[in-house]
Amino acid sequence: MEANRPDEGRYRLGNLPNPAPLAAAYVPMQDSTEPSYATNEALSRGTLFPGLDLPFMNIVNPDLDETPMTEMMAIDFVVDELELYLDTHAGDREAFAMYQTMLAMQKEARERYVSMCGPIQQKDQLGMDRYVWLNGPWPWEFSKNREG
Amino acid sequence: MFVYEKKLQFPVKIAKPNPKLAKVIISQVGGPDGELGASMRYLNQRYSMPYPELKGLLTDIGTEELGHMEMVAAIIHQLTRKMSTEEILRSGLDTYFVDHTAGVYPTAASGFPWSAASMQVKGDVLADLNEDLAAEQKARVTYDNILRLSDDPDVNNVIRFLREREIVHYQRFGEGLRLAMEKMDQRNLYAVNPSFDR
Numbered sequence: 001m002e003a004n005r006p007d008e009g010r011y012r013l014g015n016l017p018n019p020a021p022l023a024a025a026y027v028p029m030q031d032s033t034e035p036s037y038a039t040n041e042a043l044s045r046g047t048l049f050p051g052l053d054l055p056f057m058n059i060v061n062p063d064l065d066e067t068p069m070t071e072m073m074a075i076d077f078v079v080d081e082l083e084l085y086l087d088t089h090a091g092d093r094e095a096f097a098m099y100q101t102m103l104a105m106q107k108e109a110r111e112r113y114v115s116m117c118g119p120i121q122q123k124d125q126l127g128m129d130r131y132v133w134l135n136g137p138w139p140w141e142f143s144k145n146r147e148g
Numbered sequence: 149m150f151v152y153e154k155k156l157q158f159p160v161k162i163a164k165p166n167p168k169l170a171k172v173i174i175s176q177v178g179g180p181d182g183e184l185g186a187s188m189r190y191l192n193q194r195y196s197m198p199y200p201e202l203k204g205l206l207t208d209i210g211t212e213e214l215g216h217m218e219m220v221a222a223i224i225h226q227l228t229r230k231m232s233t234e235e236i237l238r239s240g241l242d243t244y245f246v247d248h249t250a251g252v253y254p255t256a257a258s259g260f261p262w263s264a265a266s267m268q269v270k271g272d273v274l275a276d277l278n279e280d281l282a283a284e285q286k287a288r289v290t291y292d293n294i295l296r297l298s299d300d301p302d303v304n305n306v307i308r309f310l311r312e313r314e315i316v317h318y319q320r321f322g323e324g325l326r327l328a329m330e331k332m333d334q335r336n337l338y339a340v341n342p343s344f345d346r
Contacts, residue, residue: 017326024329024337025278027322043158044305046312054315056292061305070159077157080212084316087204088323120153139156140222142163142229 011035011051033085033095039074040064048081072113072120075106150211157215158309162226162302167239169298170227171257174244176220176294176310178254178262181286183220183310187213189267189283196271198342199331205324206280209317216310221252223306272341277325281318288314 014028035050042048044061053060064070082099089095114124118132125133137143176182190210197203228241228250236245243259254262267283270276291311298304333339 021329021334021337025281025322026326027281027319029323029326030319044309046158046309047316049316052316052319053312055308056295056311059295059308061308064159069155073155073158076155080157080208081316083208084205084212084320087201087208088320088327090201118154120155121151133154139154140160140218140225142161142226 011049013051030085030089033082033092033098036098039078040066040070042081043070043074043077048078048085068113068116072109075102075109078102079106150214156219156222157212158219158306160219160222160226160306162223162300164300164302165229165231166227166300166303167231167235167241169300169303170224171239171241171244172297173220173223173227173294173303173307174252174255175257176287176290177217177224177252179256179258179260179290180263180266181283181290182254182256182262183213183217183287184254184262185267186283186287187211187217188264189269190280192269193276193280196269196273196276196343198273198346199328201327202273202277202324205320209320212313212317216313219306219310223303224252225250227303271343273328273343274325274337274341276343277321277328280321281325284314284318284321288318 011034014030016026016028020026030049030051033049036042036048037045037050037053040063044064045053046061047053064074079099079102082095082102085095086092086099110120110124114120118135119125119128122133125131178184187210190206190213194203194206194210197206231239231241231245231250236242244253244255247253256262268276268279270279288311291307291314294307295304295311298307328342329337332342
């Protein structure tokens with residue numbers, strides 16, 4: 001069975017216990033964070049992991065326009081996705097190393113965004129000369145010019 | 149403690165208002181399988197979870213669902229901007245408009261307001277995680293159905309993102325269930341409720 005499986009499909013497979021008890025639902029454990037998408041593609045697809053990418057009618061999103069906002073969103077998204085993975089794979093050293101790399105990128109991307117476009121959290125106003133939190137547009141508002 | 153971030157998880161930028169579409173998408177704000185219910189389900193179930201992986205998972209997925217509620221609300225807000233009374237009548241949004249104008253109110257598309265009766269906190273690790281798996285599937289189907297009804301690419305890109313998150317959450321809840329079962333009595337998983345019997 002194993003030998004007949006095409007290699008390119010293997011990342012869609014996880015492991016199950018053998019034998020498994022009756023009267024219990026089992027989802028296979030994802031074995032690894034590899035392969036994974038680049039950050040921008042992860043955001044447009046809605047997952048970091050090609051193995052979990054199962055689109056309705058096989059229609060996928062186009063790439064997002066690259067702006068300071070989408071660049072930050074993509075990095076934030078990969079951080080969030082890795083956190084959920086680590087919640088069920090706390091001992092995965094490779095995933096934790098990737099998480100560390102992404103956290104460092106996130107810190108840099110956020111500082112860059114805040115200096116260009118304004119605060120994401122209230123505390124980002126540290127050192128600013130006036131209260132700019134109320135400046136629009138707010139995230140839910142439609143704006144042609146808005147970053148993002 | 150929660151801290152607001154002045155950004156969405158995924159961009160929502162709907163060029164063309166469409167009240168008819170808002171009338172169905174509102175269900176993912178306040179319907180039985182919507183994002184408000186999802187966040188309330190997970191953030192309230194976590195208190196009785198006996199294992200650290202599940203406390204973490206329910207906190208983190210519940211928090212992400214709050215962000216999804218904001219994204220769906222942003223879709224509704226943008227689809228209902230600058231409506232004329234004629235558009236309101238023609239689209240069928242009139243029955244919503246009379247009570248809520250162009251505000252965002254958590255309700256099912258059928259008009260039934262959000263209800264905690266659409267979710268459970270059973271206080272039992274197996275029952276709660278099995279509910280969570282089902283909830284992710286039901287939300288996924290609602291997004292499938294929205295994709296069947298909508299031909300607006302600006303809307304559909306966001307809906308496809310949200311739908312894919314349901315699949316990832318399903319996988320994580322399945323893994324969480326598996327980690328929980330590994331810590332329980334292997335000869336009889338139902339011998340006790342580890343959320344209550346310590």
